[in-house]
Amino acid sequence: MQHVHAFGDDALGDSDAVGLVERIRSGDVSPAELVDAAIARSEAVNPQLNALAYRAFDRARDRASARQGSQVGLSGFFQGVPTYVKDNVDVAGMPTMQGTDAWQPHDATADGDFARVYLGTGLITLGKTQLSEFGFSASAEHPRLGAVRNPWDTDYTAAASSSGSAAFVAAGVVPIAHANDGGGSIRIPAACNGLVGLKPSRGRLPLDKDMRAMPVRIVYNGVVTRSVRDTAAFYREAERIRRNTKLPAIGDVRGPGRQRLNIAVITQSILRETSPEMRELTLKTAALLEELGHHVEYLDGPPVPVHFADDFLLYWAFLATALVRGGKRMFGPTFDRSRLDNLTLGLDRHAVRHLYRLPLAMARLAALRRRHTAPLFRDHDVVLTPTLAHGTPRIGHLDPTADYQQIIDRLMDWVAFTPLQNVSGEPAISLPLAESSGGLPVGMMFSAPLGQDARLLELAYELEAAKPWPTIADRAPST
Secondary structure: OOOOOOOOOOOOOOOOHHHHHHHHHHOOOOHHHHHHHHHHHHHHHHHHHOOEEEEOHHHHHHHHHHHHOOOOOOOOOOOOOEEEEEOOOOOEOOEOOOOOOOOOOOEEOOOOHHHHHHHHOOOEEEEEEOOOHHHOOOOOEEOOOEEOEEOOEEEEEOOOOOHHHHHHHHOOOOOEEEEEEOOOOOHHHHHHHOOEEEEOOOOOOOOOHHHHOOOOOOOEEEEEEOOHHHHHHHHHHHHHHOOOOOOOOOOOOOOOOOOOOEEEEOOEOOOOEOOHHHHHHHHHHHHHHHHOOOEEEEOOOOOOOOHHHHHHHHHHHHHHHHHHHOHHHHHOOOOOHHHOOHHHHHHHHHHHHOHHHHHHHHHHHHOHHHHHHHHHHHHOOEEEEEOOOOOOOEOOOOOOOOOHHHHHHHHHHHOOOOHHHHHHOOOEEEEEEEEOOOOOEEEEEEEOOOOOHHHHHHHHHHHHHHOOOOOHHHHOOOO
16 A cells, blocks of 8 residues: 655644634745645656646735735635645636646636635635546546546545545645535545535535526535634634525534434445445444444435436436537537547437437426425434445446446446435535555445535534544555
8 A cells, every 4th residue: 555645744734724724824934835735746746747737836825925025915715825726716817627638738818616615715726636537437547638536545536526636635735625516526535535525405515507507406616624622613614605595504613503403324226236245334333323422223225216327327327419510519629538538428428319318307307406405404413324335446447438338437426425415405414433454444425405514514613623644644655
């Protein structure tokens, strides 16, 4: 097992983002020192991890220096804390390549709606991180851009689609990074890299224009972090910039809640039981919840019909068709579909073959929460499942140059729990509460009713205190 991390005796140390804010305010470190340290850490581990999509190091240094010199510079709670943005949202002056090289890059002329909120919290982005092509796969293994590797063991995937962000946060390069989630892409890499990953309620954070245009909105922006308090602080600060008044406020969540919860435990997905190891680890987490005084009830499976998996796949494939067939209009005349991977092209073919089924599939997806998941939450405050159906696979298991049917079968077998909340709109958080027999992090996922993001953060605080999770630095020396 080859661990790769950059934790060390520099300005960043082992602090989380809130800790860095405290150190900036005390004068212990400056934003310029933090940015320089994060750049050095990026350069140290990126050759092994391949997490970086675009470097904006000089720009980050300029912004940190502007703040330090008391110029107009930065504002916001996180002012001066270094971060990265996933390469599928627009940041002014940077290209947005969506995890592919199928067209010639060009710089965005303005920040997208999400970047305005994200960077409005004071975070300084050092650039952009890699993802799987258009975020379709749960492993970023592009045939020309290369695989993003797991810092806990570089023989394994960092998962996806928010792979580069998760790898850099886990490796200690930055304490917080942007991630987003269209089928589990915050929670899956959080689970595989030992991080906290909250997919918020639908509408909690803004989406860029292209994501807002989806007929069924399944994509959600968020962050990956190493601590619950960093995730909670980010949502508090984002809410101060842009509050969706149709949802209950998250507010300033700083610790566990007092209420003892009714928690449903499910280890079987729509299509299959989880692996024996994943089931055992989930049941151990349920036992911990009972020790903490929560009431636990074991259910046979999720309250959704079997056709959900096929409906979700068809809608996912329809999104690929829009990109493949509309590529020149969206990305410019240099778009070359022959450079797309087999998963993207296979999804396009799947959608075209089954297009006649799409209206019914979309109607059923749109009705999912009202008909199926909302009734579950009438009797339960939270649902616990494993984040994934089996452990983190090695690089190559989800090779995008393989036959499409092999890729999609393996994806659906592994990513068996996370898509449900993308469709229902309900919040879900992955916490690194377990470890595989091979020493890799394992995520446990908790979901709650629409708008109850704060409930999940309170429970996350309680579990973090009861069973603290290690960082890579706790397990191995740096590279």
